[in-house]
Amino acid sequence: MINVRIPTPLRTLTRDQEVVSATGTTVSEIIDDLQSNYPGIKERICTGNGELHRFLNVYLNDEDIRFRDGTATALNAGDELSIIPAIAGG
Amino acid sequence: MVEQRRFFSGLKCRECGRPYPGKALYVCEYCFGPLEVEYDYALIGDSLSREKIEARRKSMWRYRELLPVAGDISVGADVGFTPLVRAKRLAAEWGVREVWLKNDSVNFPTLSFKDRVVSVAVNRARELGFKVISCASTGNLANSVAAQSASAGMQSFVFIPHDLEDGKILCSSIYGTKVVGIRGTYDQVNRLCAEIAGRYGWGFVNINLRPYYAEGSKSMGFEIAEQLGWRIPDHVVVPMAGGSLITKVDKAFDEFAKLGLVPHKTAKIHGAQAQNCAPIVNAFRAGSDVVRPIAEPNTIVKSLAIGNPADAHYALQTISGSGGSGVAASDAETIAGIELLARTEGVFAETAGGVVVAAAIKLLASGQVKPDESLVLCITGNGLKTKEALHGRHELKTTIKPSLAEFESLIETESPTKEWK
Numbered sequence A: 001m002i003n004v005r006i007p008t009p010l011r012t013l014t015r016d017q018e019v020v021s022a023t024g025t026t027v028s029e030i031i032d033d034l035q036s037n038y039p040g041i042k043e044r045i046c047t048g049n050g051e052l053h054r055f056l057n058v059y060l061n062d063e064d065i066r067f068r069d070g071t072a073t074a075l076n077a078g079d080e081l082s083i084i085p086a087i088a089g090g
Numbered sequence B: 001m002v003e004q005r006r007f008f009s010g011l012k013c014r015e016c017g018r019p020y021p022g023k024a025l026y027v028c029e030y031c032f033g034p035l036e037v038e039y040d041y042a043l044i045g046d047s048l049s050r051e052k053i054e055a056r057r058k059s060m061w062r063y064r065e066l067l068p069v070a071g072d073i074s075v076g077a078d079v080g081f082t083p084l085v086r087a088k089r090l091a092a093e094w095g096v097r098e099v100w101l102k103n104d105s106v107n108f109p110t111l112s113f114k115d116r117v118v119s120v121a122v123n124r125a126r127e128l129g130f131k132v133i134s135c136a137s138t139g140n141l142a143n144s145v146a147a148q149s150a151s152a153g154m155q156s157f158v159f160i161p162h163d164l165e166d167g168k169i170l171c172s173s174i175y176g177t178k179v180v181g182i183r184g185t186y187d188q189v190n191r192l193c194a195e196i197a198g199r200y201g202w203g204f205v206n207i208n209l210r211p212y213y214a215e216g217s218k219s220m221g222f223e224i225a226e227q228l229g230w231r232i233p234d235h236v237v238v239p240m241a242g243g244s245l246i247t248k249v250d251k252a253f254d255e256f257a258k259l260g261l262v263p264h265k266t267a268k269i270h271g272a273q274a275q276n277c278a279p280i281v282n283a284f285r286a287g288s289d290v291v292r293p294i295a296e297p298n299t300i301v302k303s304l305a306i307g308n309p310a311d312a313h314y315a316l317q318t319i320s321g322s323g324g325s326g327v328a329a330s331d332a333e334t335i336a337g338i339e340l341l342a343r344t345e346g347v348f349a350e351t352a353g354g355v356v357v358a359a360a361i362k363l364l365a366s367g368q369v370k371p372d373e374s375l376v377l378c379i380t381g382n383g384l385k386t387k388e389a390l391h392g393r394h395e396l397k398t399t400i401k402p403s404l405a406e407f408e409s410l411i412e413t414e415s416p417t418k419e420w421k
Helices: A027-037 A041-045 B002-007 B041-047 B050-054 B060-066 B088-094 B114-127 B140-152 B166-173 B186-199 B210-215 B218-227 B244-258 B279-286 B312-322 B331-345 B351-365 B383-390 B404-414
Strands: A002-005 A019-022 A056-060 A080-085 B008-013 B035-039 B084-086 B098-103 B132-136 B155-161 B178-182 B235-239 B268-274 B326-329 B374-379
Touching: A002 A027, A019 A027, A027 A041, A080 B186, B002 B041, B035 B210, B041 B060, B041 B244, B050 B218, B060 B218, B084 B218, B088 B098, B088 B331, B088 B351, B098 B218, B114 B132, B114 B140, B114 B210, B132 B140, B132 B186, B140 B155, B140 B166, B155 B166, B155 B186, B166 B178, B166 B383, B178 B186, B210 B244, B218 B244, B235 B244, B235 B351, B244 B268, B244 B312, B268 B279, B268 B312, B268 B351, B279 B312, B279 B326, B326 B331, B326 B351, B331 B351, B331 B383, B351 B374, B351 B383
Parallel strands: A002 A080, B098 B374, B132 B155, B155 B178, B235 B268, B235 B374, B268 B326
Antiparallel strands: A002 A019, A056 A080, B008 B035, B084 B098
């Protein structure tokens, strides 16, 4: 099982849950599993061709998955994924 | 001022165009695109004129129809309208006709351009009912949040990487804010703050107040155009961290042109970053719109050390769309830039200013800026806050007894040609 942290704008789809669990061996599989439990969530996270939205950051534990293999990044039981919108600042 | 409310109606997703109310919202629920303030430009056009602006107080709020605050300005009424300095000695050094410094190193109250964005954010936060103001920051933003929250009588929390310059830490803590140092990079601070913002009902200026906050940066562009005598320069060099300022300077010029306040003429807008943290410049050079984040920025330019810039995509569009360029400066070039600006113009900029000066030198060398064109450098912060970058270079080297004889002997040694006499 993988815990997935859900950002505020998507919690209407997860019945207000901040953290949900999902099964899968890659980030892509987790997104598909989320979609089966929380219909509509995949199209909010991904563009039509299955890529993550440009303004969304996904972290595996503490690391941006763009430093790993993107949505193909492999996961192990006990990992945590965080979905976080891009943040401005300086 | 009840009238102001009519000038902006709400928010709109910059990507998919979905409308949102003018609340503390910052991303589109459907595509995660950033939300932008929607203005009624027809109404603003009827109301605003050069004469009307010129008759107002000299602060960023002289453009208030184009800034998203509904009521009276209760904090930061004196922010902005910093000097636009004609840099004649720098121009002579470079062999260029016209160089200007937009000098936000003397902005009020905390000596950086961030006073502009925070002034908008804190006023809007009050209107939206927030009691606590917060931010993630590389230093300058935290300073301004701390100071302007204090003057508004509001509580604040600021989150910064723990290893910032001493001046940046002092210039937050002095105002009585709660400073929390995070043992990590700015991007990790930001991520934590996104999670805190989701759990606490605080007004985070760079997160849930971002659409309002970001608009404050436009005032730098408005002032450049007005202070040049209501014209747009040929070139502007802007430092890039999160990449928002460069897009807002561009937007300011567009809005002034749309409202007929300046002749319609486009500036080439160039973005400058530190070489060891240049994700936007790297993408520009690669001709790519995919920005690869930098995991561990390693540069003396801490104010620009954002490895995962939120507005990178739009910053790239601004650079390419305006015919500008992305330029990176090494730490050594940055220090040389700070010293050149101080020596020629008497302006002591922080490290980001050194990056901008170094970038201008490269743009001139490569012929992208021609000697007969006008060039504006955006100096966004003050050198006293980043003294560490100059460590060991400007220590007191000469001391003597309080004796005229010692002074005479010193001047004989230092300047035997008697040029001082």
